[in-house]
Amino acid sequence: MDLSLIIPVFNEGKCLDNLIQRCLSVCRPLGQEFEIILVDDGSWDDSRKIIEAKSAIEAEVLGIFLNHNYGQHAAVMAGFAQAQGEILVTLDADLQNPPEEIPRLLEKINLGHDVVGSVRRKRQDTKFRTTVSHWVNHMVRIITKVNMHDYGCMLRAYRRPIVEALLACRDSTRFIPVLANFFAVNPVEIDVDHAQRDTGDSKYNIFRLINLYVDLLICMSTFPLRLASVAGILMSFVGLAAGLFLLCGRFFFGSIWAVDGIFTVFSLEFILLGGIYLSVGILGEYMARLYNTARNRPLYCIQRVVGRTEKDNL
Numbered sequence: 001m002d003l004s005l006i007i008p009v010f011n012e013g014k015c016l017d018n019l020i021q022r023c024l025s026v027c028r029p030l031g032q033e034f035e036i037i038l039v040d041d042g043s044w045d046d047s048r049k050i051i052e053a054k055s056a057i058e059a060e061v062l063g064i065f066l067n068h069n070y071g072q073h074a075a076v077m078a079g080f081a082q083a084q085g086e087i088l089v090t091l092d093a094d095l096q097n098p099p100e101e102i103p104r105l106l107e108k109i110n111l112g113h114d115v116v117g118s119v120r121r122k123r124q125d126t127k128f129r130t131t132v133s134h135w136v137n138h139m140v141r142i143i144t145k146v147n148m149h150d151y152g153c154m155l156r157a158y159r160r161p162i163v164e165a166l167l168a169c170r171d172s173t174r175f176i177p178v179l180a181n182f183f184a185v186n187p188v189e190i191d192v193d194h195a196q197r198d199t200g201d202s203k204y205n206i207f208r209l210i211n212l213y214v215d216l217l218i219c220m221s222t223f224p225l226r227l228a229s230v231a232g233i234l235m236s237f238v239g240l241a242a243g244l245f246l247l248c249g250r251f252f253f254g255s256i257w258a259v260d261g262i263f264t265v266f267s268l269e270f271i272l273l274g275g276i277y278l279s280v281g282i283l284g285e286y287m288a289r290l291y292n293t294a295r296n297r298p299l300y301c302i303q304r305v306v307g308r309t310e311k312d313n314l
């Protein structure tokens, strides 16, 4: 098998017909053996029915049904584990990543790159998402030292050895683009189009988004842990300086001034408390991930596979 497209699907029933048609129209003229793997991440709309029906008609379409919702990256990992292609391309189901860009990714792969990332040329998301994403990209670039410009864009191509390395990771969370670039020998980025969502809304609300960004930071770096220690030391110095200041004030201006200064003490205490809570929180994030890794539960659980593999198994 030359090429596998891996597409995570979570309640995207309305986009699927169009998506599959466009992917087939792009891949068939390439003259390569290919498969389109749709990983249903616990949808409750008609996504599964559509995937099943399509996989019965189109030989290249394969469906993997997870038993509940594990998140976009876990779904892509499930697709990777089943894929047989030498080159693997990921994209979203909502048609925000135009399938027509795939040949441009393959062009770069054929030039010898092992990972082809992409940067959304004119991102069609809300101002809030775009702004947060800009700052997160910037911060992650500094912290992880993985030089990418758009961590969130999943329209990407990988050579098989990179995917094998991703599958061999034992982390309980895997932020695929960053990990893949970590393993890559000569990654490259291209500009790609980004469309409005075909139908429906983004599956990332504010809580899921925070979760995703925390995963992104923590899966690649222990820098936040050091940040907590540095913040703690800085706050101790500030506390010490403020204590000395208050002592001098009391010495020069008497105890009445010091009683007024009680609010300064309060505010300092709140700053210190904030620092302590922040440090404990950061520790907690790592602890939770250590705990999940120690439990060693599978990243996802496949309920059923429909399409090519089902026929192969007969």
Ligand code: UDP
Residues within 6 Å of the ligand: 007, 008, 009, 010, 011, 012, 041, 069, 070, 071, 072, 075, 091, 092, 093, 094, 096, 201, 202, 203, 204
């Ligand atoms: N997705 C998924 N599981 C989830 C959330 C999202 O498989 O828990 C899929 C979703 O169906 C889509 C892709 O991941 O194909 C990207 O999701 P979305 O378009 O909501 O993200 P956004 O474009 O807003 O970043």
Ligand code: MG
Residues within 6 Å of the ligand: 092, 094, 096, 197, 202
């Ligand atoms: Mg989207």
